[in-house]
Amino acid sequence: IRAMISESLRGVIAQELLPKADGSGRVAALEILISTPAVRNIIRENKIFQLPTVMQTNQSIGMQSMKQVLENLAMTRVITQELAKEKLASLG
Template sequence: TLNAPETINRIISFFPPHQHEHVRVLLSATLVGVISLRLLPRADGKGRVPAVEVMINNQTIRDYLLDPIKTMDIPQLIQEGSSQYGMQSFDQSIMKHYRDGLITYETAIQSVTNPDEFKLRLRGIESTDSRGWETFDPTTTKK
């Protein structure tokens, strides 16, 4: 799957529609987390590097799992939960790999969820959705 919400929806889709609500309740109570992986070509051409999305099931995620509409907003929660819960979005992982020189700019742009936002972030311009990017921004110092 492409990301955590898609993984969750795929699990739910294995069940008949009349059981979806019950499956969401079970998932919200028992799911520990979701780890999604994309293998990106290395900048040096020697293999691939994993871009990893990590979702940890906390109370807010549980609430979003229960609502089919809110489930699609989980990527924002993952991004915002990077420093507090150890979560990481694909875009955050890709940014780190790019800044570490492991992947090329072209690979990064082709792989991120929102290329325009990624380009702005590389130039140091933050959007309204910047919460959770502090640990991935080399200009930000941790206190």
């Protein structure tokens, strides 16, 4: 099954809408995983714990982890530090 998924998967996007710090609405926090040969191999070998590292090292092709997104949104003051800390804690 893992082999079939690894070959079929093209990418995964996880989205969470978060309230903006200024109260003007919401902002989408997007976690993006693109199915590269490394990602397919990780899935095939059931080494899912390695995905965050792969996402971090492949930012240049558009990958980003939720952790990276939350930290960036807080740093640029789009969301509050408190909200970022809360969401980061829930990631585990």
